[in-house]
Amino acid sequence: MIESTKVTELKGIGDKSGKLMASLGIETVRDLLFHYPRAYERFEDPVAIGDLEEGKIQTIKAYITGKVQSTRGKSVQITTTFFEDETGRLKAVWFRMPYMKNCLKRGEEIILRGYVAMRGNQLVMEQGKIYTPQEYEKLQGYLLPVYHTTKGLSNNLISKGIRQVIDGMTLREDSLPGEIRKKYSLCEINYALRGIHFPLNVEEYYQARKRLVFNEFLDFILSLKELKIEGEKWENEYPVCDFTESEELKKNLPFSLTNAQEKVWNEIKADLASQKPMSRLVQGDVGSGKTILAVLGLISVAAQGFQGAMMAPTEVLARQHYGSIVKLLEEYHLPYQVVLLTGSLTEAKKREAYERIEKREASIIIGTHALIQEKVIYDSLALVITDEQHRFGVKQRESFANKGKVPHILVMSATPIPRTLAIILYGDLDISVVDELPKNRLPIKNCVVGVNYRKTAYRFMMEEVKKGRQCYVICPMVEESEGMEAENVLDYAKTLKDAMGSDFSIDFLHGKMKQKEKDEKMEGFVENKTNILVSTTVIEVGIDVPNATVILIENAERFGLAQLHQLRGRVGRGEHQSYCIFMTPSKSSATKERLEILNNTNDGFKIASEDLRLRGPGDLFGIRQSGLLNFKLGDVFQDSDLLKMAKEVSETLELKSNITIDRGLL
Numbered sequence: 001m002i003e004s005t006k007v008t009e010l011k012g013i014g015d016k017s018g019k020l021m022a023s024l025g026i027e028t029v030r031d032l033l034f035h036y037p038r039a040y041e042r043f044e045d046p047v048a049i050g051d052l053e054e055g056k057i058q059t060i061k062a063y064i065t066g067k068v069q070s071t072r073g074k075s076v077q078i079t080t081t082f083f084e085d086e087t088g089r090l091k092a093v094w095f096r097m098p099y100m101k102n103c104l105k106r107g108e109e110i111i112l113r114g115y116v117a118m119r120g121n122q123l124v125m126e127q128g129k130i131y132t133p134q135e136y137e138k139l140q141g142y143l144l145p146v147y148h149t150t151k152g153l154s155n156n157l158i159s160k161g162i163r164q165v166i167d168g169m170t171l172r173e174d175s176l177p178g179e180i181r182k183k184y185s186l187c188e189i190n191y192a193l194r195g196i197h198f199p200l201n202v203e204e205y206y207q208a209r210k211r212l213v214f215n216e217f218l219d220f221i222l223s224l225k226e227l228k229i230e231g232e233k234w235e236n237e238y239p240v241c242d243f244t245e246s247e248e249l250k251k252n253l254p255f256s257l258t259n260a261q262e263k264v265w266n267e268i269k270a271d272l273a274s275q276k277p278m279s280r281l282v283q284g285d286v287g288s289g290k291t292i293l294a295v296l297g298l299i300s301v302a303a304q305g306f307q308g309a310m311m312a313p314t315e316v317l318a319r320q321h322y323g324s325i326v327k328l329l330e331e332y333h334l335p336y337q338v339v340l341l342t343g344s345l346t347e348a349k350k351r352e353a354y355e356r357i358e359k360r361e362a363s364i365i366i367g368t369h370a371l372i373q374e375k376v377i378y379d380s381l382a383l384v385i386t387d388e389q390h391r392f393g394v395k396q397r398e399s400f401a402n403k404g405k406v407p408h409i410l411v412m413s414a415t416p417i418p419r420t421l422a423i424i425l426y427g428d429l430d431i432s433v434v435d436e437l438p439k440n441r442l443p444i445k446n447c448v449v450g451v452n453y454r455k456t457a458y459r460f461m462m463e464e465v466k467k468g469r470q471c472y473v474i475c476p477m478v479e480e481s482e483g484m485e486a487e488n489v490l491d492y493a494k495t496l497k498d499a500m501g502s503d504f505s506i507d508f509l510h511g512k513m514k515q516k517e518k519d520e521k522m523e524g525f526v527e528n529k530t531n532i533l534v535s536t537t538v539i540e541v542g543i544d545v546p547n548a549t550v551i552l553i554e555n556a557e558r559f560g561l562a563q564l565h566q567l568r569g570r571v572g573r574g575e576h577q578s579y580c581i582f583m584t585p586s587k588s589s590a591t592k593e594r595l596e597i598l599n600n601t602n603d604g605f606k607i608a609s610e611d612l613r614l615r616g617p618g619d620l621f622g623i624r625q626s627g628l629l630n631f632k633l634g635d636v637f638q639d640s641d642l643l644k645m646a647k648e649v650s651e652t653l654e655l656k657s658n659i660t661i662d663r664g665l666l
C-alpha cells in the first residue's frame with residue numbers, strides 16, 4: 001500500500017464513506033494516517049457511586065435497582081433507571097436510544113460508563129455504555145481512539161481504516177538520526193504512528209505523542225530557519241521608500257495610532273525600505289489593532305506600483321477584510337483595485353480574479369489559502385501578509401515569487417505566548433509586539449454564571465439592543481447530537497426567538513453553511529440588521545463589529561481558556577462598555593476555577609500562563625487549545641519543554657540535508 005492510495009481502496013470504505021471522509025479532508029491513505037485521534041476512551045477501574053465527580057466520564061459497577069422507564073420528553077425519547085452500590089444511588093439517562101430499554105434488567109449487576117452531569121441537585125450519568133464485568137475486564141488498560149468525525153461516518157470505520165493502513169504500509173525510514181532520538185529519548189517514527197492511533201497503554205501513548213509533537217515543532221522551526229537563511233540570499237526587489245499616501249491615510253483615520261502601533265508601523269516601514277525582504281511577526285492581543293498596520297502596509301506597496309496580498313485563516317474573515325478595505329479606499333479616494341480570492345468562488349469568478357491579478361489590474365488581493373494556488377500568477381507581488389495559522393516557509397514564499405523576486409512577509413499573531421516561547425518558535429523572524437490597547441477602550445466586564453441566570457442574561461441583552469448595541473451568543477455545536485447535552489446553534493436560535501419575541505432580530509451562523517449564506521448572515525450583522533447572532537466558533541478570530549457589546553458563551557466549560565479569550569475579544573472593540581457572560585451548567589470546582597481566571601483578567605498573557613499552571617504540564621488528556629497555531633498535537637504552552645528540545649535540535653541539524661525530510665510528517 002502506498003501513501004497516495006485512495007481511501008476508497010481500503011476494505012469497508014465505499015464511495016459513500018469516501019465522500020464523507022473527503023469532507024473531513026481525508027482522501028488518501030496518507031491523510032488517514034495523519035488523522036490523529038482527538039481523544040481516547042480509557043477504561044479505568046470502576047469507582048463507587050458515592051465518589052463520582054461531576055463533569056467527567058466515569059465508570060461504576062452497580063446493580064440496576066430502578067424500574068426501566070421509557071418516556072417522550074419535550075422533543076426526544078428518554079430512557080431512565082437507577083443504579084445502586086453500597087455507597088449510593090445514581091440515576092442513569094439515555095436520550096434517543098429507545099433500544100436501551102431492552103438491554104437493562106432490574107436486579108442485574110453491570111458496568112456502566114458515561115458522562116456524569118449535575119441535573120437539578122443530583123448527579124446523573126448520561127448516555128452510559130453498558131458492559132458485563134467480563135467484557136470490561138478485557139478492555140481495562142486500553143486506550144481506544146476517538147476521531148473527529150462527521151454525521152454518517154462512524155468512529156469505528158475510521159479506526160478500522162487506519163488499522164488497515166498501519167498493518168499494510170511499508171515501514172518508513174526515520175528521518176531523525178538515531179543518535180538524536182537516543183539523546184532526547186524519542187521513539188522511532190513507525191512506533192509513534194502506531195502508538196498515537198492504537199496505544200497499548202498510557203505510557204505508549206505518551207511516547208508516541210512526544211515524538212510526533214517534537215516533529216511538529218521541529219518542522220515549524222526548520223521552515224522558519226530555512227526562510228531566514230534563504231532570505232539572507234535574497235535582495236529586496238520591491239523596495240518601498242515613499243510612504244506619503246499611507247502616512248496621509250494614517251493622519252486622516254478617525255483615531256490616532258497607539259504608541260505601540262506607531263512603533264510597529266515604523267518597523268514595518270523600515271523593513272519595506274531595507275536591503276533585504278522583510279520576514280516579520282507582529283504579535284498583539286485580541287483587538288490591539290493589528291489590521292490597520294496590515295492595511296497601511298498594503299497601501300504603501302500599492303502606491304509604489306506593486307501588489308500586496310493578505311491571507312486570512314477563514315473565508316468569513318477574508319470577506320470582512322475585503323469589505324472594509326474596499327470601503328476605506330472609497331472613503332479616502334484612493335485609486336487601487338482590490339480583488340477577493342477564496343476557495344468557494346465559482347470557477348468563473350476565480351478565473352476573473354486570476355486574470356486581474358496577472359494583469360496587475362488589482363493591486364490589493366485578499367483571500368484565504370486559495371492565494372497559494374498554482375493557477376495564481378502574480379505580476380509584482382511585493383508584500384504577503386499572513387496569519388499564524390498558515391504555515392509559511394520558503395516554498396510558500398517562493399510560490400509567490402515572480403522571476404525570482406520574492407515578496408516581503410508579515411505574519412500576524414494574536415496568540416498570547418510569552419516572549420521566551422515566541423523567540424524559540426519564531427526566533428528566525430523579526431518580532432514586533434503591539435502591547436497596548438487603543439485608548440478609547442473600556443475594560444470588558446465579565447461574569448461566570450450558571451444556567452439559571454439565562455433569563456437575566458436575555459433581559460440584559462434586550463436592554464443593550466434597545467440602546468442600539470448588538471450581541472453574540474456562542475454555542476459549542478451546530479445541531480443536536482446524540483450523546484451530547486451541549487447547546488446547539490439551530491435549536492438555540494429558535495428558543496431565543498421564542499423568549500425574546502419578534503421585536504428582536506435574531507440570526508444564526510455556523511461553519512457548515514454554504515458560503516453565500518454565511519456571507520449574508522455576517523453582512524446582516526455587520527450592518528446591524530441582525531441584533532443578536534447565535535454562532536459557533538466560526539467567528540472566533542478576527543471578526544470585528546465594534547458595535548457588538550455582549551457575548552454570551554454557552555457551555556463555557558467546553559472551551560479552552562485561550563479560545564474563550566479569543567471569543568471574548570469579539571466585543572470590547574469600540575468605545576462602548578462591553579460584557580462577556582460565561583455560562584456553564586457545571587458545578588465542578590475545577591471548571592469554576594478555570595473560568596474565574598477569565599473573570600479576573602482580560603490580559604491574554606496572564607490567562608495563558610495561569611491556564612498552564614492549572615492544567616499542569618502532565619495533563620495531556622485535558623482540553624486542547626484548539627484554534628491556536630494550528631499544531632495537530634502540540635501545545636506550545638504545555639509542551640514548552642519539547643519546543644525547547646526541538647529548537648536545540650534544529651540548531652544542530654545540517655539544514656539542507658534535513659529539509660528534504662518527510663515534511664508532511666515532520
Ligand SMILES: Nc1ncnc2c1ncn2[C@@H]1O[C@H](COP(=O)(O)OP(=O)(O)OP(=O)(O)O)[C@@H](O)[C@H]1O
Nearest residue numbers: 255256257258286287288289290291292414438542
Ligand atoms: N489606535 C486605535 N484607536 C482606536 N481604535 C482602533 C485603533 N486601532 C484599531 N482600532 C479599531 O479597533 C478595532 C480592532 O482592531 P483590529 O481588528 O485591528 O484588531 P486585531 O488586533 O486585528 O484583533 P484580532 O486579533 O481580534 O483580530 C477595529 O475596529 C479598529 O478599527
